[in-house]
Amino acid sequence: MTDELKYPSRYEIEQSLTEFCRRGFVEDFLQNRGVFITHATQSDLAEFISGLLLEHGELEQIRNAALQVHSRSTLAGFLVTCEDETFSLVDLLDSWRGKVVDQKANMKLGALTSSKQAGNELHQGQVEYTQRRPGRVQFLQGTERSFDYYVRQEKKRVWRVLIDCDRSNDARLMEDWLNGAMPRGSDVVTIDQSQLTTSQTVAFFDELARQGTQRNWTFTQVKHLVLRRATNENTDEDDDNENANDTSDSVQADHVTLSGISQAILEGDDLRNNAFVRECEKGGYRFSAMTYEYEHREHAYMMQVRAEFKRKPKVFEVAIESYKRRTGLEERLEDATLPKPQSIELLSQFWAAARRVYTDLAAETV
Amino acid sequence: MPEDEGKNGNRWTDEASVLFKRIGWEKIADSNIDIEGVDGQQHGIDSLFRYRDGLHQSLEGVFVEAKRYRTTSFNRAKLLDWVDRLHEKMTELRRSGPFNSQYPAMGESTSRNGLLVLWFHDLENYPRFRSTLTESMQTVKTTRRRGSIGSPSRLFVLENEAILRLCSLLQAVQEWNNTNKADSAASGRLKFFYPSALDFGHPSQLTEVLNIEGLFSKCVLAKSRELDARSSQIVDADVVFYFGHLDLQSFQRLRSALLELGMAQSDHNLYIYLYQRDDDFRKIEPDVKKLFEDDQYHKVQLKTMDRFGDLPSWVKNEAGE
Numbered sequence: 001m002t003d004e005l006k007y008p009s010r011y012e013i014e015q016s017l018t019e020f021c022r023r024g025f026v027e028d029f030l031q032n033r034g035v036f037i038t039h040a041t042q043s044d045l046a047e048f049i050s051g052l053l054l055e056h057g058e059l060e061q062i063r064n065a066a067l068q069v070h071s072r073s074t075l076a077g078f079l080v081t082c083e084d085e086t087f088s089l090v091d092l093l094d095s096w097r098g099k100v101v102d103q104k105a106n107m108k109l110g111a112l113t114s115s116k117q118a119g120n121e122l123h124q125g126q127v128e129y130t131q132r133r134p135g136r137v138q139f140l141q142g143t144e145r146s147f148d149y150y151v152r153q154e155k156k157r158v159w160r161v162l163i164d165c166d167r168s169n170d171a172r173l174m175e176d177w178l179n180g181a182m183p184r185g186s187d188v189v190t191i192d193q194s195q196l197t198t199s200q201t202v203a204f205f206d207e208l209a210r211q212g213t214q215r216n217w218t219f220t221q222v223k224h225l226v227l228r229r230a231t232n233e234n235t236d237e238d239d240d241n242e243n244a245n246d247t248s249d250s251v252q253a254d255h256v257t258l259s260g261i262s263q264a265i266l267e268g269d270d271l272r273n274n275a276f277v278r279e280c281e282k283g284g285y286r287f288s289a290m291t292y293e294y295e296h297r298e299h300a301y302m303m304q305v306r307a308e309f310k311r312k313p314k315v316f317e318v319a320i321e322s323y324k325r326r327t328g329l330e331e332r333l334e335d336a337t338l339p340k341p342q343s344i345e346l347l348s349q350f351w352a353a354a355r356r357v358y359t360d361l362a363a364e365t366v
Numbered sequence: 367m368p369e370d371e372g373k374n375g376n377r378w379t380d381e382a383s384v385l386f387k388r389i390g391w392e393k394i395a396d397s398n399i400d401i402e403g404v405d406g407q408q409h410g411i412d413s414l415f416r417y418r419d420g421l422h423q424s425l426e427g428v429f430v431e432a433k434r435y436r437t438t439s440f441n442r443a444k445l446l447d448w449v450d451r452l453h454e455k456m457t458e459l460r461r462s463g464p465f466n467s468q469y470p471a472m473g474e475s476t477s478r479n480g481l482l483v484l485w486f487h488d489l490e491n492y493p494r495f496r497s498t499l500t501e502s503m504q505t506v507k508t509t510r511r512r513g514s515i516g517s518p519s520r521l522f523v524l525e526n527e528a529i530l531r532l533c534s535l536l537q538a539v540q541e542w543n544n545t546n547k548a549d550s551a552a553s554g555r556l557k558f559f560y561p562s563a564l565d566f567g568h569p570s571q572l573t574e575v576l577n578i579e580g581l582f583s584k585c586v587l588a589k590s591r592e593l594d595a596r597s598s599q600i601v602d603a604d605v606v607f608y609f610g611h612l613d614l615q616s617f618q619r620l621r622s623a624l625l626e627l628g629m630a631q632s633d634h635n636l637y638i639y640l641y642q643r644d645d646d647f648r649k650i651e652p653d654v655k656k657l658f659e660d661d662q663y664h665k666v667q668l669k670t671m672d673r674f675g676d677l678p679s680w681v682k683n684e685a686g687e
Binding site: 006009027031035037040044051054 | 421449453503518522528583586609
């Protein structure tokens with residue numbers, strides 16, 4: 001039996017949930033099962049869960065949450081610029097193929113394949129690395145991981161690099177390495193929330209609802225909105241476990257607020273004038289994540305896209321939360337499968353739109 | 367009327383009580399109690415139970431509220447209200463003088479558990495309704511911080527799916543006990559197994575009481591004895607009631623759980639009762655069996671639990687007695 005299929009001890013389950021998972025995940029895990037524990041610390045909640053006999057799928061859910069493995073495709077990325085006209089990012093990446101580029105993470109670059117899409121060349125590559133084991137919990141031991149990345153030249157001297165992240169850290173791994181590997185006069189730029197004011201962040205999420213997808217998808221409503229209290233954005237600490245023990249710094253908008261916000265976006269009203277948004281701004285809260293719902297104009301498909309600023313500095317990532325199809329006379333919503341290339345394409349468009357909106361807003365500040 | 371507050375409502379309170387008595391919980395108070403809380407107000411509660419927990423070695427008191435409802439009349443606000451009100455009643459009663467003197471058995475227990483047993487009786491609508499219920503459960507906000515005003519409470523919602531799963535478990539237990547009844551000397555009654563716990567400092571336990579965690583677990587462990595027909599010897603039997611998925615990885619994990627929790631013992635008979643149905647399971651069944659046979663059990667058998675679409679007749683009959 002492989003170690004990965006070993007049933008963890010109660011202590012390991014408790015530690016994984018207390019030390020490596022967000023409190024929100026632990027609460028959701030219980031509430032989905034109809035369990036609500038009041039006046040409890042995260043460790044109290046973890047202790048209850050460790051007393052349950054869990055099945056394989058449930059343990060995997062905990063493990064993935066603790067290792068910050070996304071359950072669905074999440075795209076994050078950055079732009080690479082270089083003053084030197086003779087420089088080619090694709091050639092640089094190709095020259096490193098098959099080599100270990102970072103000893104600490106045992107990070108290795110795989111082959112780079114190129115294809116033409118709508119007249120543009122798209123390059124796809126893979127990175128393998130070893131995830132270090134957090135703490136001494138055997139249940140969360142180090143694992144071999146990999147992620148795909150996509151490179152497209154946007155214009156002269158500018159490349160867009162998008163990472164199909166299994167974990168939020170994947171994009172940073174690539175970014176950190178490239179920062180060191182690039183020649184003098186080059187730069188790696190992300191969509192960084194600290195470059196936006198609180199009110200610009202509102203405008204960013206507001207605009208994204210309309211510009212995030214192409215014409216065949218219509219925005220219908222905002223499904224979730226998370227706000228976080230603004231903290232010192234310049235701290236460069238690793239916050240994979242951000243708020244692991246404390247969620248008092250974040251709030252989620254309730255149903256009534258969400259319908260007000262959806263309405264404002266649909267009617268093209270500036271979200272910055274919304275009463276709830278103003279109240280939050282006054283209280284020192286900033287938008288940190290929004291889940292949009294879109295409906296396909298021609299086919300009976302619906303999808304939810306989550307856009308989020310994660311980690312410190314707050315870097316933007318985007319994921320498809322759900323993809324459903326209406327079926328039958330009752331138009332019941334059923335899960336549908338979105339093939340990987342299509343989901344990457346949708347997310348790439350979304351990210352590119354986010355980058356456009358961000359650039360326009362950040363230019364206002366200057 | 368959305369909620370059956372009359373005869374049908376009382377009937378459901380009695381039916382739910384049948385289930386809890388069957389898992390070894392002691393009923394402390396008759397149905398529908400009104401009693402004064404710390405706030406001087408009267409608080410009504412459907413029933414009170416107590417059980418000795420084999421996992422924590424504690425006496426657990428449970429406030430039970432039974433609701434019989436139509437899916438079409440349910441909404442999120444209802445659930446929030448029910449959970450809030452149950453919590454409020456528990457907070458008021460737990461330290462109330464009249465309550466503790468009238469029910470000293472609750473006073474001796476932790477009195478920290480509130481159980482909302484929801485039965486949606488329009489069964490034809492239930493499958494479609496289930497996702498609405500799950501979404502509603504996610505929106506319940508509980509007071510987070512320890513030390514904030516109010517006592518720590520564990521609140522649970524048990525609804526159709528979990529209730530019917532419990533019925534299946536009880537049916538299998540009943541059948542096991544009936545089969546082995548003839549052999550009273552072997553003490554063939556099934557007992558639930560609780561692993562030893564280093565952190566609580568106590569050894570493993572065998573008891574006929576199922577704790578509240580068991581109602582929310584994907585697997586319930588038990589032990590018993592049976593007469594081996596071939597050798598006429600009394601043989602120990604390890605019994606697993608498994609509600610999880612039927613793929614090979616899940617069984618590998620289950621096997622590891624039996625070893626990790628000190629449940630597995632060579633030379634015992636091992637019975638695994640499966641709850642889920644999956645046509646593809648037949649393809650891997652021999653591999654699953656072999657997986658456990660490699661652990662040198664005397665005999666390994668995979669059995670199927672009955673699944674119910676409605677409350678089984680014995681629940682209704684016993685409630686009417």
